[in-house]
Amino acid sequence: MYIRHLFLLLSLSFSIQGQIVISQMNTWSEDLDNSDLSIPDEAGADLNPILESPSDFNQLSIINIAENRGWKITVSKRDINWPASFIPYIQRNNNGTPCGSCTGLNSSSSVTGYIPVTNAEQNFIYGNGEVNNIGLQFRIEGISLAVDANNYQTEIIYTLYGD
């Protein structure tokens, strides 16, 4: 019985702490109507072709990772109901905040500026150790009345890998 109790105590002390990538915002949603025409409410005008979120609309955090451990984030999309002419983009606006002794985000290796998000994974951000609140901004190009009015959705996926 003593051995069993010791085993249970040791098990509980080894609580598994896997690395986690956290996205602050679950959804970016835009409604389009007459007021979103390139000249609002003007007959003959098309919709503004570009939608853009506020500059730090989303924050990404990588936590529970050893301070010297390398990692990378890839980005891809999974369409739910999404026209091919709508192109989503993502860009990183800052380096976030590393843990006290962590190297943090590697800006020279990470992508700068907007990149189009595709169904295939693309390398996006590199770093070492925990980093909190990496600012992200979103954009969609190709908005037009040539596309039928509907509710369109696609899922932008951030995947964390050890590096």
Next chain:
Amino acid sequence: MTRFYLNSVSLAKSILILVLFVLCHYKSYAQPGNPQYSLSTSTLFEVDMHPIAILDIENSMGSTGFNFEISLPSESGANFGENPLLTNDDNWINYSCALRTALSRHISVNLSPGSEIPGGLELRLQVSHATGSAGGTPGTPAGGEVLLSASPQEIISGIQGSFTGNGPNKGHQLTYTLNIAENGFGDLSSGSTQINVIYTIMDN
């Protein structure tokens, strides 16, 4: 002797399980180039496009209104002239259209209540195909001229998600024609009349 043997087996099992547990803890960190330990999260992008149906009339002369003034012949016994007496093609119809539930839309035209064409005359309208910077699937104009009356008549059909471009010389050109009606010469009289023409875009 037997009881000691059983305790040794239990202890061995516990140590084995503990060792496996520790290995799982080590393996829970993502390993270099080891994709099966990838972890992910996501953000949903949503674009909700609502139906849009707006139209207007554009004119480079500054006003969509115009005058038809019939000149009197200078010689007694002379005719007023051959049809068409007068034409005006300064106006253009522009529209922006987004469909969600309807399959398409159309545009109809009619004279407003109280607008009457003077006796002996008729007013006709012809609509051109969309020109300029149209996009998407604009509508198709009715073939030929339409005789304007108080009853709505379809002049552009099959409009889908589209925009004509904004301003004169974009969209569909409107050509009004004033004629003497067949056998209408005897009904002609002097005077002036204001006529309002209404354009309506509707779901099919």
